[in-house]
Amino acid sequence: MSFPISFVGAGPGAPDLLTLRAAERLKQADLLVWTDSLVCPGILDLAPENCERVRTSTLTLEKVVPHLINGHQQGKRVVRLHDGDTALYSAINEQICALNDADLPVEVIPGISAYQAAAATLNRELTIPGLVQTIVLSRAGGRTGIPETEELDRLASLRSSLCLYLSARHVQDVQQTLLNSYPPDTPVAIAHRVSWPDEWISIVPLHAMAQTSLERNLIRTTLYIVSPALVQGEQRSKLYSPEHDHLFRPKS
Structure with a gap:
């Protein structure tokens, strides 16, 4: 066989x-x-x-x-x-x-990705009604490079939940680019070796993203999640709202 x-x-x-x-x-x-x-x-x-x-x-x-x-x-x-x-x-x-x-x-x-595991560890949802409804998965250019249409400044302009892989070595340039679109107090989850025994995850403001990474000497196996959704609020989806009807819960 x-x-x-x-x-x-x-x-x-x-x-x-x-x-x-x-x-x-x-x-x-x-x-x-x-x-x-x-x-x-x-x-x-x-x-x-x-x-x-x-x-x-x-x-x-x-x-x-x-x-x-x-x-x-x-x-x-x-x-x-x-x-x-x-x-x-x-x-x-x-x-x-x-x-x-x-x-x-x-x-x-397929396997679970680090952005999913990191969000779960933080007890966060990355798509919040009225706040952010898009998740972008990308990386800094580095030696590999990226297509011109996917350059970081263009992605950052969406102000979505932006998950950056393979970018720790370029974190200073990344932070500078992100600050052109996101407010400096935008929360960033820095997730190192997600779900490993020595996992380290912390949420810092965008303006401290590079400094925190450098202080901890993060150069690989590090993910950044830049998202206003990381600030937990009481925004509510329509799915379970009593004012919202749908196929399985029609208006009475």
Whole structure:
């Protein structure tokens, strides 16, 4: 029997934040190719003891893909384990393209993203009626760069709930750009190693975003959530309002 190569999102870090499907694939794995620089090691405990494990932090695409192909050709259950959610900054696209060229079956299993886990830790909702209804997920340009239409100043002009990944090394430039659109007292959640044993999350005003990051020497595995929704108020949605009728609660 031939099994598809499973690209699995490990979630932000805590093993109990894996999806049930992701946990099941890990328990069945014969070959685990994992992003060791970003995935919480405790997640690997779900894999069988005799499962072959390949770390990818020092490998290029040209060395990763052959492990996946060879494992599949040997009839193994192959799991390619990525941090966070497979849909965000996971670099699965080029791997899947290579496997498609080799005519090999692939499945993708999503994971919880850090912005979701961070908001949950803070007991916050990022879409508040009358305040903010849009969430933007992006990053600072850095060495990778971003399309001109997605430059940070354009995204900031929306004044939405802005979640910035991979941006801690550029936090001073990021803060300066954000201050052109957001008020300086806009709350920013700085979330480092979300749901890991050494997790650190704090809400600071935008004008202190860079200073706080530098004081704590945050250069990686850090997420910024810039949002007026982080100030808890009593804004109420229409969903449960007695004045609002809908399909399941028509006017009496």
